[in-house]
Amino acid sequence: MVNKEKSWTEFLLQLDDYTPIIPDVVTDYYLARAGFESDNVKLKRLLSLAAQKFIADIATDAFQHCKIRQQNSALKAKGGKDKRTVLVMDDLSTALQSYGINLKKPDYYM
Numbered sequence: 001m002v003n004k005e006k007s008w009t010e011f012l013l014q015l016d017d018y019t020p021i022i023p024d025v026v027t028d029y030y031l032a033r034a035g036f037e038s039d040n041v042k043l044k045r046l047l048s049l050a051a052q053k054f055i056a057d058i059a060t061d062a063f064q065h066c067k068i069r070q071q072n073s074a075l076k077a078k079g080g081k082d083k084r085t086v087l088v089m090d091d092l093s094t095a096l097q098s099y100g101i102n103l104k105k106p107d108y109y110m
Contacts, residue, residue, distance in 0.1 A: 058092075069090075
């Protein structure tokens with residue numbers, strides 16, 4: 001138990017020097033829109049880090065779906081050897097569905 005507390009304390013101390021990919025201003029904006037107010041910089045950076053992890057997980061999942069889709073289409077085509085990875089909205093939509101986020105457009109527009 002002491003090791004966990006020590007590592008947690010060290011982690012929180014590292015947040016002071018850590019500059020997240022998502023800037024503090026952006027985090028402040030979205031936290032304010034959600035009704036969250038705090039002057040604790042460590043908490044805001046921890047939330048930025050969690051958001052960064054969430055975005056990275058979604059991007060990784062979408063990339064995996066893209067690779068699977070391209071392997072399947074390459075087996076069917078057996079034509080040119082285009083090695084470029086092209087991420088499409090269907091890949092992102094499939095990845096987001098596993099997190100409970102629906103990104104599909106409605107079938108009909110009114």
